[in-house]
Amino acid sequence: MTAILEEFRPNHIALCGGVGGAKLALGLTACLDSNQLMVVGNVGDDFEHWGFQISPDLDTLLYTLSGVSNQELGWGRDGETWAVLEEVSRLGGDAWFRLGDRDLAVHIERSARLDRGDTLSNITQDLCKAFGLDYRILPPTDDSVRTIVETNMGFMEFQEYFVRNQCEPAVTGLRYEGAEKARLLPDIHSALLNPDLQSVIISPSNPFLSIAPILAIPEFQHQLTKCRAPRIAVSPMLGAKAFKGPTAKIMRELGYEMSSFTVASYYSPNLIDGIIIDTTDSVLAPRIEKLGIQTYVTDTLMNSFSEKKRLAAEVIQFAESLQK
């Protein structure tokens, strides 16, 4: 790892997926200094396209935290242009994954460095610097982990399911290819063992698609299980619906109840000590607490920056109240 990371001992570790995870992460950066927070992104969605390695969740974090995300689209970069995509499309090429010109530049640079043997974690660090971001975004591993969605239309990579097929196939199972052998990043390992660690936060991302690929790394799961700091999840559910994306649909297809109860029981007391659920779902609190998981009820929809910051502050405060 790079020298700058050796001394990095954050007090909070946030596990984040795509858009929902990035929202809470942005709230956390408003509450915590850059030396207090480590953001761990999902790499299960990573894929190859046009010959590049694309890391959509790491990039969503990068763009959101550095203030260049496209608010209008909800993905990609602000002030983006589409010259390359339009021309590739005109030439009859693959245009189902919408890559903007400036977004593409990030994939070009990442892929060029990976080809030269550099690690995803190093490259991500340098991208953070290039975007003027002091906070550290890290992949959980420099090894390949790929979410394979098993559906009624066959197995497919995540982006094929999510973008190309717009989450339409019914999900029958999920695999996190490579996770079993993936080595946890040493910096994350150290951070989990840091005696000053005050919380591990699981952001309101899709548990199956965004968080599970991180938890599927055996060393991560092992360290999280025995972690001394409070481990807090924020549920991505509002009643039977998710903030965004196919979380509820997948719950139903996999035979789960569509609610925050499923989120809590999916993580289980092995991995979380507490969960934040929306005020809409306060009725679920007693059932969740019977699992051995503490609950905290608040408004979890983060539409504005102040709501993101307020929720992040409540997460930190909830974790403090659960100090073991």
Added chain:
Amino acid sequence: MTAILEEFRPNHIALCGGVGGAKLALGLTACLDSNQLMVVGNVGDDFEHWGFQISPDLDTLLYTLSGVSNQELGWGRDGETWAVLEEVSRLGGDAWFRLGDRDLAVHIERSARLDRGDTLSNITQDLCKAFGLDYRILPPTDDSVRTIVETNMGFMEFQEYFVRNQCEPAVTGLRYEGAEKARLLPDIHSALLNPDLQSVIISPSNPFLSIAPILAIPEFQHQLTKCRAPRIAVSPMLGAKAFKGPTAKIMRELGYEMSSFTVASYYSPNLIDGIIIDTTDSVLAPRIEKLGIQTYVTDTLMNSFSEKKRLAAEVIQFAESLQK
């Protein structure tokens, strides 16, 4: 090869390099129908950059003949934007080779199809169609041929010499890696054997860098040597200078006289029956004719479209006069 090519029996074959070659090719398209002309481009300049395969000379032909070349820059595409390059540069990536956004799209599509096992000749045909071009541009081979420039600063690939080092290193030798084993495209082989073939035209491109990589393919050289149709070169020299690029400098560095005489003797009567030289150089005609090569003297600078067309017509007329 594709079905459409099977019946293609052009009367004229033009060997073209980059900008100079594309100028004459444009003139030839003004004189000849698309079923009369085959344009063979140089692939010795092809290289990998940002993970793509780039074929600069084929693209110069494609852009010039389809009317989308950038007149101002003298390379690349008209109305080009540079969002990707600017961002890659900002991120600290390789920006020495100036790829525009729309130009990049061509490389993305070409590389994606090569990765899927398609051939460069098929892809080039489809690109011609996508650009609304009826004329056929072909690489001489679907195998890899790479021009390696041996210099006082070491061996380097062509683009490294030409773009990155701006032709500054002194050339001590040239190699056309892969040419020895490269298989001539069957369509070009058939075209060279076509009894109705009326000329093989070597455009005013750099003989060492643009034409030699084609001639270095043994089957091409063999067929051209015994070709029944007149073989005509157009010299890229004006006195001791070339129209463009490092031709004269390389002649000097390799110990040749800097003139059209060198061009004629380099090709030799084995490969050409006649050469067109500029009026400036009419004094060279007797020396060249002593080599056994006919000369035709005219204005060879092709600044305007009408000059390109006029020179192309003179090439065709000169070839007619040399019918064997």
